[in-house]
Amino acid sequence: MNTAYLTATGREVLVFRTNIRFKKDLRQIGPALEKEPGVLKWNVDREDTDKVLRIESMQVTPETIIQLISREGFFCEELPG
Secondary structure, eight states: OOOOEEOTTSOEEEEEEEOOOSHHHHHHHHHHHHHSTTEEEEEEETTSTTOEEEEEESSOOHHHHHHHHHHTTOOEEEOOO
16 A cells, blocks of 8 residues: 655655654664665654654655664554555
8 A cells, every 4th residue: 555645846755653762763763764765854753653754755665664664673554645
């Protein structure tokens, strides 16, 4: 299920539910996300109950992000649109 939406600049925004809670968690996933070609910008709303990860990208699949975050030891699932 692809629930991505496009921004005015043509970038895709992917949205995920995670269990990323702490700054140390951000430091852990940051390098992996920044190495991923196509990930242009990312942030985690740690105040939201779903710990929402938003990714601005060019041609990155939700499955790629889920695998990447899971490899770092965190839960990640795409949120329905």
